[in-house]
Amino acid sequence: xxxxxxxxxxxxxxxxxLGVMSVLxxxxxxxxxxxxxxxxxxxxxxxxxxxxxEQAQYLKVQKSFIGKKTNTTYMLTELGRxxxxxxxxxxxxxxxxx
Amino acid sequence: xxxxxxxxxALNDIRNIMDRSSRFISLSGLSGVFAGFTALLGAYLAHIxxxxxxxxxxxxxxxxxxxxxxxxxxxLAVLIVALVGGLLxxxxxxxxxxxxxxxxxxxxxxxxxxxxxISGGLFIIALLLVxxxxxxxxxxxxxxxYGLALINAxxxxxxxxxxxxxxxxxxxxxxxxxxxxxxxxxxxxxxxxHIFYGTIMYxxxxxxx
Numbered sequence: 316x317x318x319x320x321x322x323x324x325x326x327x328x329x330x331x332x333l334g335v336m337s338v339l340x341x342x343x344x345x346x347x348x349x350x351x352x353x354x355x356x357x358x359x360x361x362x363x364x365x366x367x368x369e370q371a372q373y374l375k376v377q378k379s380f381i382g383k384k385t386n387t388t389y390m391l392t393e394l395g396r397x398x399x400x401x402x403x404x405x406x407x408x409x410x411x412x413x
Numbered sequence: 414x415x416x417x418x419x420x421x422x423a424l425n426d427i428r429n430i431m432d433r434s435s436r437f438i439s440l441s442g443l444s445g446v447f448a449g450f451t452a453l454l455g456a457y458l459a460h461i462x463x464x465x466x467x468x469x470x471x472x473x474x475x476x477x478x479x480x481x482x483x484x485x486x487x488x489l490a491v492l493i494v495a496l497v498g499g500l501l502x503x504x505x506x507x508x509x510x511x512x513x514x515x516x517x518x519x520x521x522x523x524x525x526x527x528x529x530x531i532s533g534g535l536f537i538i539a540l541l542l543v544x545x546x547x548x549x550x551x552x553x554x555x556x557x558x559y560g561l562a563l564i565n566a567x568x569x570x571x572x573x574x575x576x577x578x579x580x581x582x583x584x585x586x587x588x589x590x591x592x593x594x595x596x597x598x599x600x601x602x603x604x605x606x607h608i609f610y611g612t613i614m615y616x617x618x619x620x621x622x
Contacts, residue, residue, distance in 0.1 A: 330426065337427040341435040342517070349517060353434050403427070406420050 322405035324398055326371050331356065331364045336399045339374060339391040347387045365389065373398055437518040437570045439507040442619055444499030445611025451498065452603035455491035456596055459484055463596070481541070481548070506619070518569060526566040533558025552595030556585030556602045571618065577610045 327333045334354045338345055345353075351361050368374050373395030377388045391399075432438060466480045507514045537554055540547045560581030567575035581602050588598035 330423065333423060333427060334430050337430040338434040341431045345434070345517075349434075352513065352516070353430065403424075406424060410417060410420055410424070 322401060323409070324402040324405075326367065326373070327399070327402050329364060331360070332368055335361075335364060335368060335389075336373070336391070336395065339389060340396065340399055344377070344388045344390045347389070350389065368395070371395075371398075433512070433518075435518065435521075435569070437522040438618075439503055439510055439512055439514070440570050440574075440614075441499070441502040441506040442611045442614030442616075444502040445607045445614060447498040447502060447611075448495035449604050449607030449609075449611060451491050451495040452607060453600055453605075455487050456600035456604060458487050460596060462487065522566055522569040525569055526562050529558050529562040529565055533562070549592035549595060550589070552599045553585045553588035553592075556581050556588060556598060558585075559602070560585060571614065573610070573614060573617070577606060580606055 327336065331354065335350060338350060338353055347361070347365075350356075350365075351358065354361065365374070365376075369376055372392055375390045375392055377390065379386050379388070462480065462483050504514060533554060536558065537551055540550055540554070560578045560583075563574050563578030563581060565578075567573075567578060584598055584602045584606070588595060591598070
C-alpha cells in the first residue's frame with residue numbers, strides 16, 4: 316500500500332503557510348495588511364512565510380502605491396492552486412484511511 | 414492517532430479561515446426579524462392610508478399624488494428604521510465575534526447587494542414617473558429585484574440567504590399575476606419571510622454558540 320503521508324506537501328507543514336493559502340484560494344487578491352489581520356500575525360512572521368511561498372512560485376506578488384504607502388497584494392499562481400488542492404486531497408485521504 | 418487529530422485540526426483551521434476571509438458572517442438574524450416587523454408595521458400604515466383614500470377621506474383637491482407621497486413617506490421610514498436597526502444588531506454581532514465590521518467581506522456583500530437593488534430602484538422610479546398607470550407593478554418588482562439582490566449577495570455571506578432570495582423572487586412573480594394585492598404580497602415577502610428567516614438564522618448561527 317502507498318504511504319499516505321507521501322502526497323503531503325512539505326511547504327504546507329506550517330500552519331501559517333496553510334492559512335495564507337486558504338485565504339488566497341477563495342479570494343482573487345489579498346493585501347499584506349488583510350492577511351495580517353485575518354491570520355493575526357506580526358509583520359516579520361508573515362513576511363518570512365510569504366517569502367517561502369513566493370520562492371516555491373505558489374504566489375504572485377504585486378506592489379503598488381496608495382498615496383505614499385506601498386500596497387502589496389498577493390495572488391495564487393496556478394501551480395500554487397494545484398499544490399494546495401493536492402495537499403488537501405492527501406489530507407482527506409489520510410484522515411479517511413486511518 | 415495523534416497525527417490524525419493534528420491534521421483534522423488543520424483542516425478545521427483551513428475551513429474557518431476560508432469562511433472568515435470570503436464571507437460576511439456577522440449578519441445578525443435578529444436584524445432580519447426586526448426588519449420583518451418594521452415592514453409589517455409599514456404595510457399596516459399603508460393599508461390604513463389606502464383605506465382612507467378609497468373611503469374618500471381625502472378632501473377635495475387632494476389627488477392620487479397625495480396618496481403616492483404618503484405611501485413613499487411610509488416606505489422610506491420603513492427602509493430607514495429597518496436599515497438602522499439591522500446595522501446596530503449586526504454591529505453588536507461583530508463585537509461579539511471579535512471581527513472587524515468594515516473589511517473586504519463587508520464591501521463584497523454590499524457591492525453585490527447594491528447592483529440588482531439599485532437597478533430595481535431606478536426601474537421603480539421610472540414606473541412612478543413615466544408610467545403613471547403602472548403602480549400595480551411596484552410591489553411585485555420590489556420583491557423580484559430584492560430577491561435577485563439576495564441571491565447575488567448570498568455568495569458573500571451565509572448561503573441560507575440564497576433560499577430567502579428565491580422565495581422573494583417567486584413571491585414577486587406570483588404577485589405579478591395578481592395585480593391589486595400588492596400590499597399583501599409586500600407584507601408577506603418583506604414581513605413574514607424576513608421574520609421566518611431571521612428566526613432560523615438566529616437559532617442556527619447565534620444561539621448554538
